[in-house]
Amino acid sequence: MANGAVFTACRYEHANNITGPGHATLLTGCYPARTGIVGNDFCDLASGKCGYCAQDSAGVFGARNMLVPTLGDVLRKISPRSKVVGVGLKDRAAILMAGPSATTCVWYDANARRWTSSAAYPQPSWLSSINATVNVDRYIGAVWSPLPLPSGLPVVPMDSVAEEGAFPGGNSAFPHRILDPSHPKFMASVLISPFSMEMLFDVVTEVVDRENLGRDKSPDVLCVGVSTTDYIGHVFGPDSWEVLDVYARADREIKDLLEHLNRRVGKNNYVLVVTSDHGVAPIPEVIRRQAEQQRTTIDAGRIREVEIQVRIDSALSTMLGPLAPNSSYVREIYEPSIYLNWNAIGKADRARVIETTTRAVASHPGIGIALSSDDVTQKRRPAAIDTATWNYIARSTFAGRTGEVVMYPKPYWIIGGNVATHGTPYDYDRWVPMMWYGAGIAPLTSDIKCAPVDIAPTLARLLGVRLGDADGRPLPLNTTTRR
Numbered sequence: 001m002a003n004g005a006v007f008t009a010c011r012y013e014h015a016n017n018i019t020g021p022g023h024a025t026l027l028t029g030c031y032p033a034r035t036g037i038v039g040n041d042f043c044d045l046a047s048g049k050c051g052y053c054a055q056d057s058a059g060v061f062g063a064r065n066m067l068v069p070t071l072g073d074v075l076r077k078i079s080p081r082s083k084v085v086g087v088g089l090k091d092r093a094a095i096l097m098a099g100p101s102a103t104t105c106v107w108y109d110a111n112a113r114r115w116t117s118s119a120a121y122p123q124p125s126w127l128s129s130i131n132a133t134v135n136v137d138r139y140i141g142a143v144w145s146p147l148p149l150p151s152g153l154p155v156v157p158m159d160s161v162a163e164e165g166a167f168p169g170g171n172s173a174f175p176h177r178i179l180d181p182s183h184p185k186f187m188a189s190v191l192i193s194p195f196s197m198e199m200l201f202d203v204v205t206e207v208v209d210r211e212n213l214g215r216d217k218s219p220d221v222l223c224v225g226v227s228t229t230d231y232i233g234h235v236f237g238p239d240s241w242e243v244l245d246v247y248a249r250a251d252r253e254i255k256d257l258l259e260h261l262n263r264r265v266g267k268n269n270y271v272l273v274v275t276s277d278h279g280v281a282p283i284p285e286v287i288r289r290q291a292e293q294q295r296t297t298i299d300a301g302r303i304r305e306v307e308i309q310v311r312i313d314s315a316l317s318t319m320l321g322p323l324a325p326n327s328s329y330v331r332e333i334y335e336p337s338i339y340l341n342w343n344a345i346g347k348a349d350r351a352r353v354i355e356t357t358t359r360a361v362a363s364h365p366g367i368g369i370a371l372s373s374d375d376v377t378q379k380r381r382p383a384a385i386d387t388a389t390w391n392y393i394a395r396s397t398f399a400g401r402t403g404e405v406v407m408y409p410k411p412y413w414i415i416g417g418n419v420a421t422h423g424t425p426y427d428y429d430r431w432v433p434m435m436w437y438g439a440g441i442a443p444l445t446s447d448i449k450c451a452p453v454d455i456a457p458t459l460a461r462l463l464g465v466r467l468g469d470a471d472g473r474p475l476p477l478n479t480t481t482r483r
């Protein structure tokens with residue numbers, strides 16, 4: 001932060017602020033309406049097939065679903081000797097940043113408890129040797145105690161907050177103990193701790209060396225998806241001591257990585273960008289209590305997907321007739337999309353079915369926005385939705401992949417079973433860090449309005465590469481001329 005360019009007002013300009021759409025945006029410079037990655041999972045309305053954003057129809061992990069090239073894809077075309085490498089704790093983070101033509105893409109398979117890749121990418125020769133050294137066994141019996149708090153913190157974090165979640169096999173208070181490896185939640189206890197981040201950065205350091213990144217005249221791209229911060233945030237909430245501690249530790253990991261790059265690649269031979277795939281909302285019960293303590297109230301709460309499904313089934317049963325046992329008029333709910341089950345609905349009037357569904361969704365007290373995706377793609381904005389929010393939603397919508405109906409909670413309401421989460425069009429969910437450091441980048445702190453779609457066009461300009469028709473624009477970095 002001291003020696004780089006820090007953009008303090010960086011916000012996503014799309015509404016579906018979750019992992020898949022966020023990572024797909026980061027190095028394409030395009031909104032989900034262009035990348036086609038509208039959710040972590042989505043359905044194809046024409047074929048009726050549903051699946052995971054980073055898997056093809058045969059189940060192979062890869063970036064086939066992404067409809068625009070990443071910076072790495074563009075670079076590889078004009079500079080075939082360039083390496084494009086993705087490393088992530090989550091497969092979709094590594095895959096959607098690196099793109100389909102990545103030369104190496106590895107991620108952590110939590111079920112197999114090992115680093116892995118897929119048939120979509122060349123198999124790295126070093127994978128088994130990395131698995132031999134960077135594996136979860138070294139955390140058996142480990143304990144997560146917080147680092148000492150620095151002095152002068154504006155707010156001292158509380159450790160045990162009633163509304164927080166519990167560490168796997170434990171509670172909400174430090175220290176957190178990694179479970180026995182035979183425990184079904186052993187892997188979760190490692191992932192929801194800084195140990196998973198340490199493992200990730202150890203792999204990143206190894207990959208820099210083994211792939212000889214940044215060592216010749218052809219520029220390389222290394223994409224790193226951390227995700228430990230996301231796992232911990234979901235359990236303890238954004239204002240927890242656990243989140244504070246993991247960011248303090250992330251700072252140290254980045255310091256070690258920069259020192260490694262300085263030694264190996266050279267201080268003036270790389271550029272680092274730090275950002276996030278989405279923001280996060282506070283725990284609803286925490287802000288409700290905080291409001292009560294200030295003798296006011298705040299409308300915040302939780303929506304379970306099943307509550308939405310029950311409302312839709314009830315409304316459509318009235319319109320279409322009773323459902324067969326164990327069936328539903330809803331095919332899938334993949335936030336923010338609702339996909340209808342046309343096999344059960346039959347030949348009923350499509351527009352009327354969608355209108356009835358939209359009304360049923362909107363009747364939930366926590367739902368702020370329920371829309372037909374046809375209305376979004378055909379630009380029929382209801383007066384109740386402001387233009388900015390409407391644009392965020394439109395940029396998240398891809399005709400044929402977004403569900404027939406989309407829903408977003410009211411501010412401070414969340415959908416799903418996590419203690420804290422993200423996925424809405426509101427300020428707190430769109431706000432992310434953006435920091436630049438390295439070759440030719442002068443120190444700068446800027447509060448100009450900017451967005452993660454600007455990252456790929458900016459990197460393209462630094463590399464002297466034409467990215468094509470991206471949604472973002474190059475940032476006004478104070479670069480010094482070099483080379």
Ligand SMILES: [Zn+2]
Pocket residue numbers: 019230231234422
């Ligand atoms: Zn998350």
